[in-house]
Amino acid sequence: MRPIEILTQVLELVAALAAAPLFLGWINQCRAWLQNRRAPSVWLPYRGIRKLFHKDAVIAESASALFRVAPYIVFAAMVVAAAIIPSMGTRLPITLAADAIALVGLLATARVFLSLAAMDIGTAFGTLGARREMMVGFLAEPALLMVIFVASLISATTALPAITENLATQTLGLYPSLAFTAIAFTMVLLAENARIPIDNPSTHLELTMIHEAMLLEYSARHLALMEWAAALKLFNYACIGFALFIPWGISTGEGGPAALLASIPLLALKLVAAGAGLAFIETISAKLRVFRAPEFLAAAFLFAVLGLLVHLLLGA
C-alpha cells in the first residue's frame, strides 16, 4: 500500500460524504429551474440533515432493536460502497476486498435492511413501501449486475479498478454493447434512487411513494442518517456510471498526486453535468403508476441483456 493509494482512498471517502448532499441539492436546483420554479438553495440538504441531528428522537413503542440499528447499517453500507467505487483514482486499497459483484451485494444489503426496518413497526405504509422497494430491487439488481457483467466481459475481470482502467485506455470510442447498457444503467439509477418515473422524491402522496413510505416512522438522527445514506446512494450510482461509461480523467496512480488533484475538478464537472441531465430526464417524464414500474424495470433488464448479446455477437 503506497501513500498515494491511502490518500486516494481517504480523499474519495471525504469527497463522497461531503459532496453527496450537495449533488442532491444541485439536482433539486436544476429541477426547479427547468420547471420554472424558484430554486431552493443548493445547501438545503445539509441544513435538513443538520436540523435532524439536533432533534429529539421519537421511536414507536412497537419498534425492535432492528429498527434502531438499520440506519447505521444502511449508512455504513453506502459509505463502504463509496470507498469501493473508483471516482477519483482506481488504486484504492479496499478494492482488493470487494469487486463489482460484491458492490452490488452491498447495495442489496442496504436495501434489505431498509425494507426490514420499514416492516418493523407494522404500519400500512411501511410494509407497503418495503414490498414496493423489494419489487423495484429484485428487477433493478439483476439489471445492474448485467450492466457490470458486460463491462466485466470487455475487461475479462470483475475488479472495478481493472475495468475502469481498461475502459479508460480503450481505443474504441464507445462499445456498442456499452451503449445499450448505458441506457439500462440510467433506468436502474432512476429506479433505485427513487426518482421519477418510478418514485417521486418530493411527494408524500401515499399511493405513489416507495422510498419515503419506508422512512415515515423515522425521526431525528436516525432519519438524518437515512437521508444522508440516500444522498450517498445517488452519488455512488453516479460514480458507478462515470467509472463504467465516462472513465476518463480518473487517476490510475501513475501521475502521482498531480493526477489525483486533476481528477477532482473533472469529477465535479461530471457531477454537474450528470445532475443537470438527471433533472432534465425527471422533468420531461411523468411518474408511472406502480403497476407499470415492473415493465420499466424489465425493459432495463432486457436492455442490459441485449448489451450482453451485442457484446457476444460483435465481440465489442
Next chain:
Amino acid sequence: MIQGCNIGVEYYYNRTRIRLAASVTSPLDSPLTACLALVALWGLIGLIGLLRPMSIGFVGRTLFPLGALCGVALAVVAAVSLGAPPEQATLRIGLPDLPMHVRLDALTSLFLFLLGAASAGISVFAAGYFRRGHGTPPGLLCLQYHLFLASMGFVLLADDAYAFMVAWEVMALSSYFLVTTQHGLPEIRRAGFLYLLIAHIGAIAILLSFGVLQGGSWQFTFDAMRSAQLGPQWAAIAFLLALFGFGAKAGLVPLHVWLPEAHPAAPSPVSALMSGVMLKTAVYGVLRVTFDLLGQPQWWWGLVPVAFGLFSALYGVVFAAAQTDMKRLLAYSSIENIGIIFTGLGLAIVFHGLGMSSLGALALIALLYHSLNHAFMKSLLFLGTGAVLHSTGERNLGRLGGLIHRMPWVAWLTLIGALALAGLPPLNGFVSEWLLLQAFLFAHEVPRTFVNMLLPMGAAVVALAAALAAYVMVKFFGVIFLGQPRESSLARAHDAGVLERIGLAWLALACFALGLLPTHVISALRSVGAQLTGVALPSEEAPWWLLVPLPSRQVSYSPLIFFVALTAVVLVTMLAVRLFYHRRVRRGAPWDCGFVRLDARMQDTAEGFGQPIRHIFGPFFAMQRELPSPFDRAPRYRVIVGDRIWRGLYEPLGAIVQRVADAFAWLQQGRIATYLLYSFVTLIVLLALVL
C-alpha cells in the same frame, strides 16, 4: 458347490477379521473405520431408543445429544481425511458371497463433513424439540431419525451398487416414516405417499443407470464401473438416467412436486435434515456417477443440467415468493438452490469436457461450496420455523408477526440464515454465488458457437434468482418476526429452549465461518476437485484472508476485510452520534401519517407480499381467484396459486397410469380357480420356452 461357498465366506471372514484387528490397534490411522464406527453408532443410538420408547426425557435429553456428538466426531474425522488418499474396505455383511464395499475418498469426506456438521446442530435442536404428541412415540422417532442419519452416511461410503441401493432405500423409507410422523392427518399421509412414489421412480432410474454403468462385466462394484469401457451413447444414457434419478431426489423441476408437500408435513428437524442434507446426497450421487464412475464426461451433457438447473432456480424462487405457508416457502427456496447447484454442475461438465480445466474446477468448487452453504442456512431456517411453530402452533404466515419481541433468540439467529440465503455479503450464500458468477463470466470462451452466446445468458437468470431470493427472505423474515402480531394468541409465544438455541447458534456460526473464511473452505474443496477432475484449481500465493479464485484474472474478494470495514463504519458512526448528537429518545405511538387507529390487520400480508410476483410472473402460475363484488355483505378475497407442472404433467400421467391399471384389472377375477389357471398357463409357457 456348498463347500466352495463356505470357503469363500471363510476367506472373506478372515480377511475382514484381519482388517478389523489391524484397525482396532490404531483406529485413528484409518479414518474409514472411524467413519463406519460412527455411522454404526448412529444406528445403535436409534435402537437404544426402543428400550424406553415412551420416555421423552431419556430419548430427548440423552440420545439426541449423543447423536449430535456423533455428528461432530464424524465431521472432525471427515475434515481430517479430506486430503488423505482414498481408502477401501470390504464388509462381510448382507447376503453371503455378496459383500459390501466401502470407500472413503475426498468427495465422500466432504459430504460426510456436511452430514456430520449440519446434523449436529439439527440433533441438538431436535433434543429440545420433540414433545409428547399424538404421532409416532419418541423412541420409534429416535430410531427412524438415527437410521435416516446412518443410511445417509452409508450412501456416501458405499462403493458398490448393491450397498448404495440398500442404503438409498433405507434412507427413503426412514425419511418416509419421519415425514408421516403425524400420520393421523390425511394430507400428511398423502404427502408421504407422493414422496415415496417419486423417490422410487428415481431409485429405478438410478438402478438402471448402474445397470448401464457395469458395461457388460456384471460386476457391480464401483471399481469395476470405473474400469468399464462404455460407448459414447451408453455413457450418455447412463448419465441421463443418473441425472433423472438423482434429480428426482434433489427436487429438480419437473421432478420437484414432492418437495413442497413433504417438507411442510415433516417435523421441523426432519425438514431441516431432508432439505439441508438429504438433497445433497443426490448432488453427491450425480457427482460420483458423472466424474468418478463415468470418468470422462462429454461436454454437451452439461447443457442438460444447466438448462434444468436455471429453470429450477427461477421456478423455485418465483413460487417461494407466492407462498403463504412458511415451510412451503422454504421448500420452494430449496428447489431454487438445487437449481443453482445443478447449474454449477452443468457448467463444470461443459468446461471439463472441453478441456478448460481450471474453469471446470472453479465451477465445481462453486457448486460444492453452495451445497455446503445451503446445508447450513436452510437447516437454520427450517429449525427457526420449527421454533415458531412450537411456540405459536401456526405455520401460516398470515397468522404470525411481531415475534422478534417475544422470541429474540430465534429471530436474530434466523435473521442470519435469511441474510445468508438472500446471498448478501459477507455471509456464506454470497461466496458461492460469487464463484458461480465468476465461472459464468468465462462461459463465452467455450469454443462452440451458439453455446458460447447462450451460456453467459445463464448469468442473467442466476442474477434474477438471487435478487428474488432476497425478496423472498424479506417476506419470510418480515412477515414472521417483524410488524405487529396478527393474532392475539401470539402474545403468549415464548422463546426457544436452551438446547434449541444451541442448535440454531451452531448453524448460524457455520454460516458466518463459511462466509468469512472462504480461502480455508476452498483449499479444503480443492482436493475434491482434484480427485474428480484430475485438475486442482491453481493455488494462489495470496494471503489467507484474500480469495483469489483465478490468479490471472486480477479479481479478488475478502469477506473478512469487507465485514471489518462495514462494522468499523457502523461503530464509528454510532460513536460519533453518541458523542455529538446525544439527544434523548422518546417512545411513542407509531406516527403512520397521523392515523390513530392502527391495527395489525392494516399491515401487508403474505399474500400482499406475493402480489407483485404473481403479477409479473403470471404465466408461471395456475391461479384461481375469487374477488369480492362491491355488493357483498361479507367480502371475501381468495387466491389459490397452483403449480402448472402438476396439472400439465402429473395429472395426465396419473390418468394414463390409471387407465392402464384399469385395463389390467380384468385379470383380477377374485376366484381361486382363475389364479390357479394363471399359474398353470405360466408354467406351460415357461416349459415351452425352456424346452
